[in-house]
Structures are given as C-alpha cells and as structure tokens.
Amino acid sequence: MTMILKHLMLTLTLLISSITQANSLDPSLIHWLNQTIPAILSFSFKDQPTTYWKPYQKHFSKQGWSSFTLALQHANTIKMIQSYQLSPIIQLIPHHATNLHNTPSSLHLKIPAKITYASENKAIIQKALIEIQLSSKAPFLIDALILQHQGSSKIIKIPPRGCALRTLP
Numbered sequence: 001m002t003m004i005l006k007h008l009m010l011t012l013t014l015l016i017s018s019i020t021q022a023n024s025l026d027p028s029l030i031h032w033l034n035q036t037i038p039a040i041l042s043f044s045f046k047d048q049p050t051t052y053w054k055p056y057q058k059h060f061s062k063q064g065w066s067s068f069t070l071a072l073q074h075a076n077t078i079k080m081i082q083s084y085q086l087s088p089i090i091q092l093i094p095h096h097a098t099n100l101h102n103t104p105s106s107l108h109l110k111i112p113a114k115i116t117y118a119s120e121n122k123a124i125i126q127k128a129l130i131e132i133q134l135s136s137k138a139p140f141l142i143d144a145l146i147l148q149h150q151g152s153s154k155i156i157k158i159p160p161r162g163c164a165l166r167t168l169p
Helices: 002-023 027-041 054-059 062-074 077-083
Strands: 087-092 098-102 106-118 122-135 142-157
Touching (some): 027 087, 062 142
Antiparallel strands (some): 106 122, 122 142
C-alpha cells in the first residue's frame, strides 16, 4: 500500500511540475510584454491613429499587423478616446497570464490587465483581458491581439486643479 501511495505522490508531483512549467513565462517575454503591449494600446486623444501605431509595426507579423489595423478601423474605442479626450493607461499582470495553446513556434496567451481611461476631470477604471498570439522566441512577433473589457467600469471623479482633497471622518 505504501508503495502505491509513493508512486501516486511521485506522479502527482511530476504532473504539478509540468503544469507549473507550462504556465510559467520566460522573463524576457514578461519584460517584452510589459514594455510593448501598454505602449501599443496607450493611444491618446492627442495622437493621430495613422502615425501613432506606425513605429509599433515592427512588433507584428504581416498577418498580425493587417488584422490589428483592420480592427482599429472598426473599433469604437478610438472614437470614444477622441470624443471624450481620454488617455488610456494600461497595466498588464503577466504573472497571471494563462497559456491557452502553445506550439514550438508560437504562444497563445490571455493576460489580465487594468485600463485607466483618464480625462481632465474623471478616470474610468476597467478590468480587461488581452488575448495575444505571438512567436515563442525573440524577436517576438504578434500574430493576433484582442482586447476584451471585463465586468463593469469604476468611475472616479477628479477634483479641479487647485482643490484640496480631504477625507471625511
């Protein structure tokens, strides 16, 4: 009986180890994600869409760039950002990323994020999920990038400049 239990524990340990390794991301990939994705998605109302994203084309495969620019043309996010004069701030949580499907040459990840759309007098905080498909080795190239807002937004009113904030008792 103890031999079976030892074998079962060893099998369970190996299984947990393989799952942990499958879901852990390379530190260079985490660094790249933290630098690149927020920069790509941080389009401000002051920016011109056609010129803003051009420098980021190098991070996409041909197919990825084509689908990204097509999605931008159809997204209402750009219109909302420009209409309400918002500036989004993207914070990724790559350590909580989920590997959806990996091959030797590509990764398919879901990465939780927090997006703060800030204007002069308010901020809208929105949880989001970024789904990304990219090459598994550096230089990382994006094949697909999808931003999905999650749940409800939290709106924070920002007091006018010069007003002091005070905490009520």
